[in-house]
Amino acid sequence: MSISDLPPEHRERLEALMIDHRFAEGEVLIRSGEAPAGLLVVLTGTLAVRAGEEVEIDLARVGPGEWVGEVALLDPGPASASVVALTTGTLKILSSEALARFGQQDPKGARLLTRLLSRSLAARLRSVTGKVLSYQGERPTLTEAPQARGWLSRLFAAVGGQDPR
DSSP states (O other): OOGGGSOHHHHHHHHHTOEEEEEOTTOEEEOTTSOOOSEEEEEESOEEEEEOSSSOEEEEEEOTTOEEOHHHHHSOSOOSSEEEESSOEEEEEEOHHHHHHHHHHOHHHHHHHHHHHHHHHHHHHHHHHHHHHHOOTTSOOTTTGGGSOTHHHHHHHHHHTOOOO
């Protein structure tokens, strides 16, 4: 799912509210535990979504036409994972303020975008859950995973049958 899934008239209004950003290889675009700038829509280049402190786990790769940071738009607060540029590239940023303006200017487009964001989050959660359940060897086990912060530790704990608190 991506911005291109919106009908052109809605996509053009949305893109007019977004900020262009060039990124360098190795640049940390979202840092776990900090409030992200918003939704990142990759135009060129590749990003890695990573979680964990002592042992980092690559949760996803994000490339052209894809986005990351949906939670920042729907539930402001600290990021549960970091996003690092694997290559140089360009992206667009949609802040929660810009999303609110989009909702005022184009309510139908905002509803369609919210539906796309929800589907994207559901797909990402399914993917991460599958990865958590399949890790072996040098990867954290379900009993080690609650050392991580945020919703990911609660997910690990729930899967492992432990109290996350």
